[in-house]
Amino acid sequence: MASTICGWCGDRTHMTMQTEPKQVPSSSGYVYMASFRCSSEACHRLSIGSIWRQRDYGSNPQAEMARDVGIQWEPKSIRRPSFQDVPRQIAETATEAHACLSISAYRGAVALARAVVEATAKDHGIIKGPLVAKIDEMHKQNLIREITRQLAHEIREGGNEIAHGDLADEAMPSEDAEAIVALMDEILEEVYQGPARMLTLQKSRLEREQRNAAKKAGA
Ligand SMILES: [Zn+2]
Known part of the structure; x- marks a missing residue:
């Protein structure tokens, strides 16, 4: 099982291979491409995993893909962090x-x-x-x-x-x-x-102090 950040749901998930890798010729070698399914319950969508190997490559691409050796993923996960408190x-x-x-x-x-x-x-x-x-x-x-x-x-x-x-x-x-x-x-x-x-911390501290003072005054 390969693990990556899913390009669909953005979670770090396990990807389960759904189809055997297809061998596609590329310059001086082959690209092996297989479809994988995201293991997240809320997603389960398919991504394509690819690895590139030289022409005389002797090893088994399917086993390597299962072990997650240098897989390129499509769609890629695109990071879009949000910035709180910034204009x-x-x-x-x-x-x-x-x-x-x-x-x-x-x-x-x-x-x-x-x-x-x-x-x-x-x-x-x-x-x-x-x-x-x-x-x-x-x-x-x-x-x-x-x-x-x-x-x-x-x-x-x-x-x-x-x-x-x-x-x-x-x-x-x-x-x-x-x-x-x-x-x-x-x-x-x-x-x-x-x-x-820091301002948020300061505000909550002041509010707590005011509540305590009000309690004391009421007691
Ligand atoms: Zn997903």
């Missing part, structure tokens, strides 16, 4: 940056992650200079931590090329895109989500 337009763009990342659309992911950070700065009245200057200013205004500012300086290069219309000669490596989207997540956490959580 709607910024939150929706951040969600799309993750969706791009999960389908390996790395340039799109980076362009959107940059737009999210730009919009976050603008939301706090920071509009001057290149993005890296805005990140410095966000740190100056105590919106983000020093380590986040430093990290932004280290990983900004790849994103710069896309933002300025110089499409890079080399493909954007997945690790760079992942790092830039992770930086976006961290900035949203520090600027919006963390403070909102």
